Amino acid sequence: MFEIRIICDPADADRVSHTLTTAFDTGSARQHPTRDGKRTRLYVTADHRPEPEVWPAPEEAYALAPSIISEIGWTADRARMHLHGRAVDRDYWLRKAALLDRMALDDETARVHTDAPEVAMNAALRLLEIDGEHSEAVTDPRGYVRQAYAHWINKQ
Secondary structure, three states: OEEEEEEEOHHHHHHHHHHHHHHOEEOOOEEEEOOOOOOEEEEEEEEOOOOOOOOOOHHHHOOOOOOHHHHHHHHHHHHHHHHOOOOOOHHHHHHHHHHHHHHHHHHHHOOOOOOHHHHHHHHHHHHHHHHOOOHHHOOOHHHHHHHHHHHHHHHO
């Protein structure tokens, strides 16, 4: 952890603070006027951002996955159970997110423009929420799905 001190024009203080947050993991900037009152001193406690997580490639994550058709059937069955008052568990959300990710990957590979990537991202964010992860802490929610799925299927 380290401290950064910047002296800048008061009109630039917000832009400078924002720019620092993109480069470092920072706390809030503390602002004080300079002695002459014409500029602003910013003090920011910062740390290096953690290295991005390396997510498994889709081929690796889904190597043992059932066919997409099979997963559609499994997911639809569980969704029907949910409609009849039975709660769905984490496995449902994980398998649904993985299914939607695989469908989005197929569309992306075929260069077909659909809403599949957006739907897959929403499902990934739902899984992050269920797992108690903070989506802003995970740089690639769909990568997180692949990692979670690979871990889950290898335990089966």
